[in-house]
Amino acid sequence: MTGPEAALRVEDLGHRYGDTLALDGVTLAVAPGERLALLGENGSGKTTLLRAVSTLLRPDRGRIEVAGVDAHAEPAAARRRLGVVFQSPALDEALTVGESLRLQAALVGLDARTGAERIEAALADLGLADRAADSVGTLSGGLIRRTDLARGLLHRPPLVLLDEPTTGLDPVARDALWDALDRHRAQDETAQVVATHLMDEAERADRVAILHRGRLVRLGAPAELKAEVGAAALWLDTDDAPALTHSLMEADGLDARTVGERVLVRTARPEAVVGALFARADVRAASVQEATMDDVFRLSITEP
Amino acid sequence: MRHAVLALWRREVRVFLRDRARVAGALAQPALFWVLFGFGFSGVVDVPASDGYLAYLLPGIVALTLLFTAIYATISVVEDRQSGVLQAVLVSPQPRLALVLGILLGGVTLAVGQAVFVGAFAPLVGLQPGVAGTLHALAASGTLALSFTALGFAMAWRLKTTRAFHAVMNVVLIPVWLLSGAFFPEAGAPGWLQAVMRLNPATYGVAWLRHGLHGLPEAIPGSAISLGVAMTISVASAALFLAWAVATARRPLYG
Numbered sequence: 001m002t003g004p005e006a007a008l009r010v011e012d013l014g015h016r017y018g019d020t021l022a023l024d025g026v027t028l029a030v031a032p033g034e035r036l037a038l039l040g041e042n043g044s045g046k047t048t049l050l051r052a053v054s055t056l057l058r059p060d061r062g063r064i065e066v067a068g069v070d071a072h073a074e075p076a077a078a079r080r081r082l083g084v085v086f087q088s089p090a091l092d093e094a095l096t097v098g099e100s101l102r103l104q105a106a107l108v109g110l111d112a113r114t115g116a117e118r119i120e121a122a123l124a125d126l127g128l129a130d131r132a133a134d135s136v137g138t139l140s141g142g143l144i145r146r147t148d149l150a151r152g153l154l155h156r157p158p159l160v161l162l163d164e165p166t167t168g169l170d171p172v173a174r175d176a177l178w179d180a181l182d183r184h185r186a187q188d189e190t191a192q193v194v195a196t197h198l199m200d201e202a203e204r205a206d207r208v209a210i211l212h213r214g215r216l217v218r219l220g221a222p223a224e225l226k227a228e229v230g231a232a233a234l235w236l237d238t239d240d241a242p243a244l245t246h247s248l249m250e251a252d253g254l255d256a257r258t259v260g261e262r263v264l265v266r267t268a269r270p271e272a273v274v275g276a277l278f279a280r281a282d283v284r285a286a287s288v289q290e291a292t293m294d295d296v297f298r299l300s301i302t303e304p
Numbered sequence: 305m306r307h308a309v310l311a312l313w314r315r316e317v318r319v320f321l322r323d324r325a326r327v328a329g330a331l332a333q334p335a336l337f338w339v340l341f342g343f344g345f346s347g348v349v350d351v352p353a354s355d356g357y358l359a360y361l362l363p364g365i366v367a368l369t370l371l372f373t374a375i376y377a378t379i380s381v382v383e384d385r386q387s388g389v390l391q392a393v394l395v396s397p398q399p400r401l402a403l404v405l406g407i408l409l410g411g412v413t414l415a416v417g418q419a420v421f422v423g424a425f426a427p428l429v430g431l432q433p434g435v436a437g438t439l440h441a442l443a444a445s446g447t448l449a450l451s452f453t454a455l456g457f458a459m460a461w462r463l464k465t466t467r468a469f470h471a472v473m474n475v476v477l478i479p480v481w482l483l484s485g486a487f488f489p490e491a492g493a494p495g496w497l498q499a500v501m502r503l504n505p506a507t508y509g510v511a512w513l514r515h516g517l518h519g520l521p522e523a524i525p526g527s528a529i530s531l532g533v534a535m536t537i538s539v540a541s542a543a544l545f546l547a548w549a550v551a552t553a554r555r556p557l558y559g
Binding site for chain 2: 017051054055056057058076077079080082084086087088089090091092094095099102103104106107108109151152
């Protein structure tokens with residue numbers, strides 16, 4: 001690669017669990033300081049991709065580089081450049097916040113002084129300064145998540161992986177966590193790869209990668225992906241979306257497809273077809289609508 | 305790596321000490337077993353030493369404590385895997401050896417600590433180990449504890465739930481303990497059972513432990529194993545189990 005070194009580079013990654021194909025030739029790169037959202041249904045390969053990048057799984061084929069280091073050839077060096085925040089907080093409830101972070105400091109090899117400084121800074125940054133002596137088990141879900149975030153970021157790695165980091169949080173706690181992620185990214189230029197099910201979280205990313213059946217089916221900025229669905233998109237409300245889709249494709253030669261419970265018609269001239277569509281008895285309503293991230297997602301996973 | 309081992313060790317011990325129910329259970333269980341088995345079987349089991357069955361059983365109860373505590377300490381591997389703590393350790397730059405040593409030393413500390421508590425009852429039943437005997441007993445305890453934390457670790461790595469852990473460990477532990485010479489001497493057992501007992505690695509640790517707690521007698525009470533053989537096989541099996549644990553931890557967590 002020429003130019004600045006990518007925080008993450010994944011090339012032609014493939015993996016099977018027995019007969020199940022979990023990853024099928026995924027290639028992507030994440031720039032330093034970039035935030036990439038990873039979208040996909042359960043079983044789409046998101047978790048496998050994160051496990052492979054975090055070196056917990058050895059993929060059948062392909063190559064992973066973390067900040068220029070081959071994760072397979074030099075796992076320890078790759079791990080030094082990597083922070084991981086798992087779906088469930090990796091904290092022992094019997095330890096205090098301070099003890100949990102000191103354990104992490106020892107694990108990532110910070111000396112006592114640097115460790116203490118980093119812990120103090122992280123606690124202050126995440127609003128946990130007065131919680132250091134509290135047992136993790138006594139904290140609210142939001143505070144546990146923030147403690148876990150402090151844990152994953154303590155060694156200030158160039159790349160951090162976050163697997164559904166806001167699961168189970170109320171909206172206020174979720175915002176607090178995202179604010180912390182925003183600040184951290186601005187301060188340390190950390191690249192963030194965030195797996196999520198939430199479209200509004202995906203919109204907070206610079207780019208979105210959508211996985212479907214182990215393949216990377218979309219990769220681009222949220223605005224770009226939405227533009228692909230297009231303003232030239234007609235959304236039809238109907239009682240039987242598959243039947244309407246079939247009829248529009250076969251009889252009218254339109255580019256129609258079922259997305260959720262609605263039918264999406266893509267056309268270069270919506271004003272030309274909208275009248276004809278309105279006249280149909282099986283169309284309850286039609287609208288030309290700006291695509292949402294949700295549309296992008298549904299569309300990309302309904303493609304053949 | 306030294307700091308990481310120390311930090312992991314400290315965590316194991318700390319988490320144990322904070323769980324009052326676990327501490328109470330860990331101390332009450334051997335006492336209960338000793339009293340119930342000791343009085344219940346004192347007329348039934350034929351023991352060679354003149355000190356009586358309670359004295360014969362005491363090293364066996366120390367062994368029971370060691371085996372159970374050592375193995376059950378490694379349930380933290382299963383719990384950590386479920387909570388994600390294990391994954392967090394595995395994605396740190398530490399070598400896998402640090403993880404294994406931290407957890408094993410934690411388990412050994414807890415097991416030997418409790419063994420000392422139980423062993424302290426020795427003078428009550430007329431056992432006088434003396435200084436040399438105490439040192440032998442401690443060395444035997446440490447070796448046994450290492451063997452069984454390592455065995456527990458290697459098995460825990462493969463088990464996905466704590467339910468599975470309990471099921472597997474009970475199947476392993478009870479026969480291993482019963483057939484180690486802890487509960488009844490091999491001398492009185494039928495030949496085929498003696499052969500099974502000789503295949504049990506815990507038998508040698510128990511013999512070594514008994515040698516120490518009984519105050520270094522010429523022959524180990526109730527056993528035809530020599531001290532040299534007991535020590536050699538104990539240390540060798542601890543080394544083998546340790547190697548197995550380290551090899552296990554080097555495997556990727558997910559297929």
